Amino acid sequence: MVRKNVARISVPTLRRLPMYHGYLKKAAGQGRAFVSCTHIAAGLHLVPIQVRKDLHSAGIDGKPRVGYEVPVLISSLEKFLGWNNLSKAYLVGAGDLGAALLGYRGFNDQGLDIVATFDNDPRKIGGKIHGKNVYALDKFADLVKRNGVLIGILAVPRGVAQDVAEIMIRARIRAIWNFTSVRLLVPPSIIVQDENLASSLAVLSKRLAQSLQRSPS
């Protein structure tokens, strides 16, 4: 069901694929065997042609009249998204945000396993958060090497973000999921995925201001 030669996929399409997966898991739970793009679109408030195009970009095509077999479509999406290979990640920063990320139940289903946390706070080191060990930051490089971890999650205060990113890079982490609002300076070989709440808030505020101009409350 998955074509071999898949062109580069766009970021908006990629961002929608987990939504389709979530919808399909729910449909499977309700005992559904087949779905059409129209079903998926209706469930997610999208248009059917968008769904068909997105799935096609991921190398997945349905059958005319029949649509998609739910379990096959689920596993094709998981394969495309790489969720069948669980990637290990280390989290640095055992504050509230770190705890929130450790407690987020979705990651495991989505191929991410946050195996441990690192912090500098002696009151946290040696403890556990959501069942995961908290280690001293100076153990980071050794443990990355020993466990073949490729992803570092950065959830530290702004002021130390670049320093901790450099510790990650020296430890040969390949991708940094950056939850600080700092723009990190990294070598081109390192992938940085920014989760910038300040940027999102700017978009939200602007949209709200425009909406209030059109129809004041």
Next chain:
Amino acid sequence: MVRKNVARISVPTLRRLPMYHGYLKKAAGQGRAFVSCTHIAAGLHLVPIQVRKDLHSAGIDGKPRVGYEVPVLISSLEKFLGWNNLSKAYLVGAGDLGAALLGYRGFNDQGLDIVATFDNDPRKIGGKIHGKNVYALDKFADLVKRNGVLIGILAVPRGVAQDVAEIMIRARIRAIWNFTSVRLLVPPSIIVQDENLASSLAVLSKRLAQSLQRSPS
């Protein structure tokens, strides 16, 4: 310094403006009086023409040879982003993620004041998190009305996301900042800003997989 007639600004530009603001606050703290696009670009690993265009889209132009006066540029950005008017928000969901959002120090500077939290858990109701009261969810509509709150932050488990969104909408919240991975069904007049970690993780994983194909670890 801010032009009156500003065209619709693009989302990527809007997302970069808070970064410029962060850079400028730092420059101001270091006693800098003037900056050029080249300075800003160098500090944020961008190209100068991008910075000049972004600021121009926000209605802000520098002076030839002189550049931008730092304090004026800061206040122009704050005005454009609406940060001089603090918007009140209510958060629903006093779990780890809710606590992380309440503890995030940047929001106040960025014009967002999370004034209180709501939850259904009797052990949390009546308490405080990061100094903010936790109220029972059934008080939500009354308090929104009394305090003129326009923004609702949704940090509840997936299973109740749509129900809580509907409580927000009935209470006449105008914008929902959605930290669940649920695609909410809302009337067109309601602004929804999705903060979807599953989607971001999909992008990160794909980029990592492509990078590992190019240069295996």
